[in-house]
Amino acid sequence: MRVDRAKLDALKPRIAVTRTRLAAKIGTSTSVVSSPKQLGNLLFKQWGMPVHSFTASGTASTAKDALMWIEYNLRMAGNIEAADRMKLVLQLKNFSTVESKYVKTMYEALDHTGDGYIYGAPKIFGTYTGRYTYSNSTKKVHKTGIALHQMPRKATYIRELLLPPPGHKLIELDASGQESRLMALRSGDENMLEIFRNGMNFHAMSGTAIIGMPYPTFMELLKTDKMVYEYRQRGKLLNLAANFRIGAKSFSEQAFVKYEEFIDIATSNHMLSVFKRQYPGVPAYWTNVIRQSKEAGYTEEFGGRRYKLSSWNEKSWVTESAALMFPIQGAGASMKNIAVHEIASKFDDVHFVLDLHDANFSIAPVDVAEERFKQMNETLDKIDYSKYWRHPVTIPLPYEGGFGDNFGDVK
Numbered sequence: 001m002r003v004d005r006a007k008l009d010a011l012k013p014r015i016a017v018t019r020t021r022l023a024a025k026i027g028t029s030t031s032v033v034s035s036p037k038q039l040g041n042l043l044f045k046q047w048g049m050p051v052h053s054f055t056a057s058g059t060a061s062t063a064k065d066a067l068m069w070i071e072y073n074l075r076m077a078g079n080i081e082a083a084d085r086m087k088l089v090l091q092l093k094n095f096s097t098v099e100s101k102y103v104k105t106m107y108e109a110l111d112h113t114g115d116g117y118i119y120g121a122p123k124i125f126g127t128y129t130g131r132y133t134y135s136n137s138t139k140k141v142h143k144t145g146i147a148l149h150q151m152p153r154k155a156t157y158i159r160e161l162l163l164p165p166p167g168h169k170l171i172e173l174d175a176s177g178q179e180s181r182l183m184a185l186r187s188g189d190e191n192m193l194e195i196f197r198n199g200m201n202f203h204a205m206s207g208t209a210i211i212g213m214p215y216p217t218f219m220e221l222l223k224t225d226k227m228v229y230e231y232r233q234r235g236k237l238l239n240l241a242a243n244f245r246i247g248a249k250s251f252s253e254q255a256f257v258k259y260e261e262f263i264d265i266a267t268s269n270h271m272l273s274v275f276k277r278q279y280p281g282v283p284a285y286w287t288n289v290i291r292q293s294k295e296a297g298y299t300e301e302f303g304g305r306r307y308k309l310s311s312w313n314e315k316s317w318v319t320e321s322a323a324l325m326f327p328i329q330g331a332g333a334s335m336k337n338i339a340v341h342e343i344a345s346k347f348d349d350v351h352f353v354l355d356l357h358d359a360n361f362s363i364a365p366v367d368v369a370e371e372r373f374k375q376m377n378e379t380l381d382k383i384d385y386s387k388y389w390r391h392p393v394t395i396p397l398p399y400e401g402g403f404g405d406n407f408g409d410v411k
Contacts, residue, residue, distance in 0.1 A: 001117065001118055001162040001163065001353065001354070002116055002122075002162070002163040002164065002166075002409065003106055003110060003117065003118055003161055003162065004118060004161050004162075004163055005110070005116065008103065008107070008161050010398070011103060011157060011382040012099075012103055012211065015098060015099050015103065016099075019092060019095050019096060019099070022088060022091055022092040023092060026085070026088050026092065030092070030096070033092050033093040033096050034096055034100075034356065036059070036062045037056045037355055039089075039130065040060050043060075043062065043067075043086075043089070044060050046173075047082075047085070048088065049070055049082065050070060050073065050074075052066045052067075052069040052070050052287060053066050053069075055212065064090065064094075064097075065148075065257060067086060067089060067093070068256070068257040069085055069229050069253065069257065071086040071087055071090065071256075072252075072253055072256040072262075073088060075256075075262060076252075076264070076341070084306075094152075098152075098158065100364050101136075101146070101147070101150075101169045102146055102151070102155075102158050105136050105143055105144060105146050106118060106161070108143035109143045109144050109145055109146070112143055112144060113144060118144065118145040118146060118162075119144045119145045119217030120134035120135065120136065120144075120145030120146055120147065120148045120354070121134060121135040121144060121145065122134055122354070122355075123135060126149070127333075128307055128322070128326065129307075129325070129329040129330045129332070129333050130330055130334065130337075131145075131149075131329070131333045131336075131355075132149065132354075132355045133149045133295040133302060133334075134147055134148040134149050134354070135147065139141075143403060145328060146371065147149065147158055147353055148356060149356060149357075151356075157406040157408075158407030158408075160406045160407065160408035160409060161405040161406070161407075161408075162406060162407035162408075163405065163406050164353075164405075164406075165233055165363065166190075167366055168365055168369070169362065169363070169365075169366055169369035169403045169404060169405060170353075170361060170362075170363055170364045170403060170404055170407060170410055171350070171364055171366060171372065171373050171376065171401065171402075171403045171410070172359050172360070172361050172402060172403070172404075172410040173359060173362075173376060173377060173399045173400075173401040174357075174358055174372075174386060174399060174400055174401050174402040175332065175335055175336070175339075175358045175359070175397065175398075175399055176398045176399060176400045178197075178332050178335065178358045178397075179240070179243060179328055179329070179332060180192070180202055180240075180243065181395060181397055182302075182331050182332060183282060183285070183328055184395060185302075185391060185392075185393060185394070186302075186327055186328060186331075186391070187279075187281040187282050187284065188285075189279045189280065189281025189282055189285075190281065191221070191280075191281075192279050193395055196395040196396065197394075197395055197396075199396075200215070201219065201231055202235075202239060203233075203235040203365050204218055204219060204222060204232050205235070205278075206235030206236075206238050206239050206274075206275065206278065207228070207231040207232040207233075208231075209233030209274045209275075209277075209278045210231055210234060210235060210238070210270070210271055210274050211228075213228075218231075218232075226281040233261070234261070234263070236257065237255050237259055237263075238271050238272070238274075238275055239250075239257070239275075241254055241275075242271075242272055242282070243282065243328065244274040244321060244324050244325050245286050245320075245321070245324060247264060247269070247272075248265050248269040248272055251263070251268045251271070251272060252264065252265050252267075254267040255268075255353070284322055285324075289323055289324055289327065290323055290324070291322050293309055293320075294312060296311075297309060297323075298378060299322065299326045299327055300326075300327060301326060301327045301328075301330030301331045301391070302327070302331045302334065302390060302391040303331070303334045303387075303388055304388035304390055305334070306311035307322065307326045307330065309322060309323055331389070334388070334389075335385075336355055336358075336360055338383060338385070339360050339380050339383070339399070340360060342383055343360075343376055343379065346379060347364075347372060347375070347376065349365055349372070350362050350364045350372055350376065351363050359401065361407075361410075362376070362401075369403045370403060373401070373402065373403045377401065379398070380399040381396070381397075381398050381399060383397070385397070
């Protein structure tokens with residue numbers, strides 16, 4: 001990807017000013033979050049914050065996730081002042097990470113490549129599911145790019161630094177509701193399948209079940225009623241988390257840590273109960289897949305790719321989770337590879353550049369970008385997955401997206 005050097009140069013001092021302001025609010029220096037020892041001393045010795053977990057060496061962890069768990073537990077306990085203080089620390093830590101992991105690394109990569117571009121090295125099987133990951137260096141010697149797959153979703157100020165080559169636009173095609181649609185196919189849950197067959201809003205449908213409101217009324221109020229919109233968002237959180245078997249406490253924690261949504265345990269229990277009643281085929285899928293995987297010694301995705309499973313006794317929960325996730329997330333990775341193949345075989349002037357989460361990004365000449373986006377979207381929506389998979393596909397697996405002038409402006 002090409003880098004907007006002018007914006008990068010302007011961003012560097014802005015981040016520095018933000019870090020200084022946050023540090024002043026906290027009453028410490030900007031460097032404290034870069035040193036686990038100094039940060040641990042501030043949090044646990046000076047402030048007396050509770051410890052969530054420990055590192056391999058036995059010291060209290062100051063990793064981002066550990067600090068988010070601490071903030072969550074403080075809010076659950078009603079200690080809002082301490083929780084707000086921890087949130088400021090996390091903000092300072094996030095900006096420090098952005099500066100070191102993205103801004104600094106971009107400069108190092110640009111100095112090395114010398115052509116105004118950065119090259120995140122893809123690892124085709126970077127995860128056991130088959131999803132791509134990206135390295136920021138070549139053989140851990142020269143910085144050539146950034147870890148694109150770790151880029152914060154909301155960090156548009158980083159994303160907008162990445163540009164297509166001159167004379168081109170960036171095209172994004174994102175598999176819509178991918179994991180939920182694949183779960184509907186794999187579990188065979190009739191309620192889920194019916195929602196997708198009829199083109200209904202899956203997250204809104206789960207929201208209606210949580211709040212107990214008829215679907216037509218919910219959809220009518222969705223654009224104007226803030227409370228209804230919030231329940232649609234809760235329906236989305238529920239659909240993303242509940243597919244792979246989760247308890248109320250873990251759901252509450254993950255909603256906060258991953259999505260910054262505070263949901264108490266009682267509400268989490270209610271939401272998970274609603275999900276199981278609404279989609280009974282999903283809990284049945286959990287039982288069947290775990291039993292089949294134990295018997296076979298592996299789990300399998302739609303295309304026949306298998307993942308060997310072991311440690312059923314010592315780490316049974318971890319192994320069971322892998323057994324449940326691989327068929328869905330592995331099929332999702334397969335979908336993206338199929339999409340790249342279909343596009344490459346039909347469009348000579350479109351070039352794949354990267355894969356991120358559930359989306360593929362390509363470049364096309366400016367004068368044909370809009371037309372190619374529509375053609376590519378239509379091509380992907382019409383893929384005959386029976387050519388690639390052993391499992392029947394009875395619902396649409398659509399794509400959505402857009403095109404734009406930078407990575408943060410794809411609409």
